[in-house]
Amino acid sequence: MKALTFHGKQEIHFETIADPRILTPTDVIVKMRACAICGSDLHVYHEHEKGIDTGTAMGHEFAGEIVEVGGQVKAYRKGDMIMSPFTTSCGACFYCRIGLTARCVQSQLYGWVEKGKGLHGGQAEYVRVPLADSTLMKIPEGVSLEEGLLLGDILSTGFFCAQQAQVTPGGVYVVVGCGPVGLMTILGARELGAERIVAIDSVPERLTMARKFGAETINGQHPEAFQVILDATEGRGAEAVMEAVGSHSAVRLALELVRPGGIISSVGVCNDAHLAFSPVEAYNKNLTYKIGRCPARNIMERLIPMVQKKKYDITSVFSHTMRLSDGVRGYDMFANKKDNCLKVLLKPD
Ligand SMILES: NC(=O)c1ccc[n+]([C@@H]2O[C@H](COP(=O)([O-])OP(=O)(O)OC[C@H]3O[C@@H](n4cnc5c(N)ncnc54)[C@H](O)[C@@H]3O)[C@@H](O)[C@H]2O)c1
Numbered sequence: 001m002k003a004l005t006f007h008g009k010q011e012i013h014f015e016t017i018a019d020p021r022i023l024t025p026t027d028v029i030v031k032m033r034a035c036a037i038c039g040s041d042l043h044v045y046h047e048h049e050k051g052i053d054t055g056t057a058m059g060h061e062f063a064g065e066i067v068e069v070g071g072q073v074k075a076y077r078k079g080d081m082i083m084s085p086f087t088t089s090c091g092a093c094f095y096c097r098i099g100l101t102a103r104c105v106q107s108q109l110y111g112w113v114e115k116g117k118g119l120h121g122g123q124a125e126y127v128r129v130p131l132a133d134s135t136l137m138k139i140p141e142g143v144s145l146e147e148g149l150l151l152g153d154i155l156s157t158g159f160f161c162a163q164q165a166q167v168t169p170g171g172v173y174v175v176v177g178c179g180p181v182g183l184m185t186i187l188g189a190r191e192l193g194a195e196r197i198v199a200i201d202s203v204p205e206r207l208t209m210a211r212k213f214g215a216e217t218i219n220g221q222h223p224e225a226f227q228v229i230l231d232a233t234e235g236r237g238a239e240a241v242m243e244a245v246g247s248h249s250a251v252r253l254a255l256e257l258v259r260p261g262g263i264i265s266s267v268g269v270c271n272d273a274h275l276a277f278s279p280v281e282a283y284n285k286n287l288t289y290k291i292g293r294c295p296a297r298n299i300m301e302r303l304i305p306m307v308q309k310k311k312y313d314i315t316s317v318f319s320h321t322m323r324l325s326d327g328v329r330g331y332d333m334f335a336n337k338k339d340n341c342l343k344v345l346l347k348p349d
């Protein structure tokens with residue numbers, strides 16, 4: 001089959017690799033119908049995140065059709081259209097039972113093969129899905145393929161970020177970063193009732209999207225960001241800051257903007273060796289810091305009715321639709337924000 005594969009720093013190939021096959025009876029094989037490039041793929045692309053084997057099929061955001069079913073799979077049949085969270089989960093372990101499916105003891109991340117072990121990704125013609133019964137979900141009526149794909153990662157991640165920030169109506173909330181994840185975080189905060197959301201980025205087109213999604217915006221390059229938040233909160237700072245970037249500067253900005261006793265909720269993946277703030281800085285703000293991988297399998301279930309109601313135009317984050325065979329260019333465009341690229345949707349050739 002054809003796939004977009006990792007070959008070192010900023011080098012993605014569109015090449016032929018072995019077709020996936022059923023390895024355990026709880027696997028299924030999915031024919032990819034839509035997949036996308038995520039900010040998380042860029043950490044691998046830029047080699048900020050290391051360890052993945054050369055030749056690994058990239059990507060963890062996909063939806064498609066089941067074409068082969070392992071002998072022990074009960075919930076799915078050939079022909080079912082499915083969506084998938086970006087990690088697999090067993091549905092039965094301690095973490096799955098408490099809803100933290102991202103930390104399932106059998107969890108695997110798509111698009112991560114290291115020293116021969118792991119799971120190839122969704123930016124490929126076919127994808128092997130382990131633990132299919134507990135990992136996958138049928139795409140429900142009233143949910144499109146693209147919406148299903150977004151449920152599997154960034155829509156759920158944005159909601160999770162807002163949930164971790166304990167968003168309630170009233171108060172001023174900040175979202176740092178208006179990439180696809182930050183934009184979904186704005187929607188997540190709205191869904192939880194936030195009335196005033198201030199979003200920060202330095203890319204004008206992304207700020208325009210943030211306003212469309214219901215936030216006020218500050219261009220992060222302007223030094224008055226801090227003052228704007230203070231003025232809006234009687235000098236205290238935001239109730240919570242949701243960080244969807246994954247860098248020291250973004251977390252430091254969050255620390256500056258959060259009020260004493262407030263929460264920083266980070267979904268940005270920062271590959272630095274240390275936290276962006278010191279223990280005493282956290283102490284001096286009585287800070288609560290929440291960080292981690294979104295348990296998408298748990299959250300997507302909850303968000304289905306919201307998607308069915310078409311409450312928000314979530315698929316408008318897809319600025320570019322291309323063929324899988326054009327994915328190398330897709331990476332370059334997304335990584336370098338060429339042609340105002342916000343998110344790339346890839347369809348099979
Ligand atoms: N925790 C999870 O489960 C999870 C899931 C999906 C994605 N992520 C992570 O979320 C992050 C965002 O993903 P994305 O797809 O939106 O990526 P992206 O790279 O498209 O978006 C990042 C945005 O942050 C902006 N930015 C950079 N530095 C900034 C700063 N100092 N202040 C304000 N804005 C700044 C950029 O201009 C860009 O618009 C990534 O780190 C990704 O790995 C985490």
Ligand SMILES: [Zn+2]
Binds near residue numbers: 060153
């Ligand atoms: Zn992702």
Ligand SMILES: [Zn+2]
Binds near residue numbers: 090093095096
């Ligand atoms: Zn589990």
